[in-house]
Amino acid sequence: GGIITQTPKFLIGQEGQKLTLKCQQNFNHDTMYWYRQDSGKGLRLIYYSITENDLQKGDLSEGYDASREKKSSFSLTVTSAQKNEMAVFLCASRKDSNERLFFGHGTKLSVL
Amino acid sequence: DAKTTQPDSMESTEGETVHLPCSHATISGNEYIYWYRQVPLQGPEYVTHGLQQNTTNSMAFLAIASDRKSSTLILPHVSLRDAAVYHCILRVGRQQGTGSKLSFGKGAKLTVSP
Numbered sequence: 001g002g003i004i005t006q007t008p009k010f011l012i013g014q015e016g017q018k019l020t021l022k023c024q025q026n027f028n029h030d031t032m033y034w035y036r037q038d039s040g041k042g043l044r045l046i047y048y049s050i051t052e053n054d055l056q057k058g059d060l061s062e063g064y065d066a067s068r069e070k071k072s073s074f075s076l077t078v079t080s081a082q083k084n085e086m087a088v089f090l091c092a093s094r095k096d097s098n099e100r101l102f103f104g105h106g107t108k109l110s111v112l
Numbered sequence: 113d114a115k116t117t118q119p120d121s122m123e124s125t126e127g128e129t130v131h132l133p134c135s136h137a138t139i140s141g142n143e144y145i146y147w148y149r150q151v152p153l154q155g156p157e158y159v160t161h162g163l164q165q166n167t168t169n170s171m172a173f174l175a176i177a178s179d180r181k182s183s184t185l186i187l188p189h190v191s192l193r194d195a196a197v198y199h200c201i202l203r204v205g206r207q208q209g210t211g212s213k214l215s216f217g218k219g220a221k222l223t224v225s226p
Contacts, residue, residue, distance in 0.1 A: 044215075048213060100158045100161075101148070101156070102158075103154075104155055106153075
């Protein structure tokens with residue numbers, strides 16, 4: 001079995017601050033995803049990556065950067081945190097030959 | 113990926129069999145139907161998937177309409193642990209590039225009462 005680890009679990013930032021969220025997976029999966037989930041709402045795709053050094057924009061990429069420098073890791077940067085913003089950011093991965101998505105437990109972001 | 117439509121919420125009682133509907137009227141021939149569920153404070157968890165034939169596993173039974181425009185996730189004898197948000201999504205099978213883009217809607221919140 002494998003695991004997806006997201007760090008940090010909780011992130012508190014200031015308005016205008018640049019914040020980075022990290023995701024590591026040891027499944028040796030090819031494709032990784034970053035989603036944003038606001039309270040009581042669905043998951044919105046921010047970025048995904050189908051292989052090392054690849055980046056594809058999702059539906060909500062504005063205001064975010066992402067980086068896939070290694071196959072096992074995918075990081076997300078909030079370029080300028082918005083005041084009173086509160087959301088959970090979920091990382092997921094899957095191997096192209098295997099259709100299941102595996103998710104991490106999420107990073108909960110609060111902006112003061 | 114084509115969109116899906118689910119009810120916002122459903123209620124049930126322990127021991128009942130629950131039918132969770134999903135409409136996907138514009139599904140393409142190469143799109144698979146996937147179901148995930150999400151409990152609070154965790155990421156979604158895979159439940160089952162299918163293309164055309166009904167499928168069953170230890171978690172649920174997936175019934176797919178013959179025209180593939182709708183499907184129903186059937187949860188037999190639900191317990192309190194089955195309370196979750198259930199997401200029905202579509203995915204093009206085994207394609208690189210844009211086929212890897214997976215989008216989730218709000219899902220259907222299943223409440224289970226004792």
